[in-house]
Structure formats: structure tokens, C-alpha cells
Amino acid sequence: MRFKNNTLPVKSIRQNHTPNGEQIRMMETFTQMVNDCIKIGLENNCSTLKRLSKLAYRKLQSYDIMSYYKLNAISQAAGILQNRKQSIKRGIKTKSPFVRKLFLVNCYNFKINGCLLSIPYKLRQSIHILLNEYTQKILSDPA
Incomplete structure (x- = not known):
């Protein structure tokens, strides 16, 4: 039996945020x-x-x-x-x-655009959360 290795790395980080x-x-x-x-x-x-x-x-x-x-x-x-x-x-x-x-x-369709985390809300409408420097550093690290 052969398995394909289609696993993707997952990163997890916590950031405090005050919602608007x-x-x-x-x-x-x-x-x-x-x-x-x-x-x-x-x-x-x-x-x-x-x-x-x-x-x-x-x-x-x-x-x-x-x-x-x-x-x-x-x-x-x-x-x-x-x-x-x-x-x-x-x-x-x-x-x-x-x-x-x-x-x-x-758990679907998150996008990170530079310093913004985009979370889809309605059709073609997203909510954006500003990521702090530490979060950006962890997410951009290839390891």
C-alpha cells in the first residue's frame, strides 16, 4: 500500500485582539x-x-x-x-x-496579506485583523 505525502505544515499562534x-x-x-x-x-x-x-x-x-x-x-x-x-x-x-x-x-479561507489577516464574512466581504510584529515573524518563518 502506498501513501502520498500531501500533508501541509500547520502553525499556531495566539494574539490578543480587541474586536471592532x-x-x-x-x-x-x-x-x-x-x-x-x-x-x-x-x-x-x-x-x-x-x-x-x-x-x-x-x-x-x-x-x-x-x-x-x-x-x-x-x-x-x-x-x-x-x-x-x-x-x-x-x-x-x-x-x-x-x-x-x-x-x-x-477553519476555512483565511488569508494573510502582509500584516493583515483576512477572514471571510459575507460574499466578497472580509473582516481584517492587524497582526502584530511577533505574529508576523512566526508566520513568515519557513521552519
Whole structure:
């Protein structure tokens, strides 16, 4: 059996960032989508990704955001519901599964243009985050 080596190196770095108004609205939208998916999952007693996707995806069409954010919101909600289900099964008292803190999950189409990180938001519209010197240095290092 032969394997092709198609692996790409991955770098990870943390940078503190204070979001602006547009970025906050994007995180609010994502958090609301996750909460809508959790509500749908609770109403239908559903915690699997496949079933939650079938139930929730059409209801997320009203959000004006790229479709992969909708898929990520469904995935986050399925994870939260699955963890809640496991806790209940083990006899652990659970809190409300709804998300209160703003957050955003994305793993697609990031672009680094010099000192700017571009994150797609809507069709042909991106949010830009200024990268500090240390982050730029780590990301530009070929090692």
C-alpha cells in the first residue's frame, strides 16, 4: 500500500485582539446561530450532527453569513448537546446549554496579506485583523 505525502505544515499562534463593531456583530450572529441550533436540538431531542444538520440548516438560511459558518454553528451545537446528554446519563446536574459568551469558529479561507489577516464574512466581504510584529515573524518563518 502506498501513501502520498500531501500533508501541509500547520502553525499556531495566539494574539490578543480587541474586536471592532463589525467583528462583534459577526460573533453575535454566530453565537445566535449556535443557540438556535441548540434550541432546535432540545425541541427534537437530537444531539447527533447528521440529524441536527437536517433539522437546523434550513432554519439558518435567514442569517446573512457564509454557509460554512452555519455548518460550524451546527457542529458546535451538536457538541454541546452531546456533552449535555453524556452528563445527564452519568447523573451530573447540567446547566442551561445555551451559549452566553460571544465566540466564532472558522477553519476555512483565511488569508494573510502582509500584516493583515483576512477572514471571510459575507460574499466578497472580509473582516481584517492587524497582526502584530511577533505574529508576523512566526508566520513568515519557513521552519
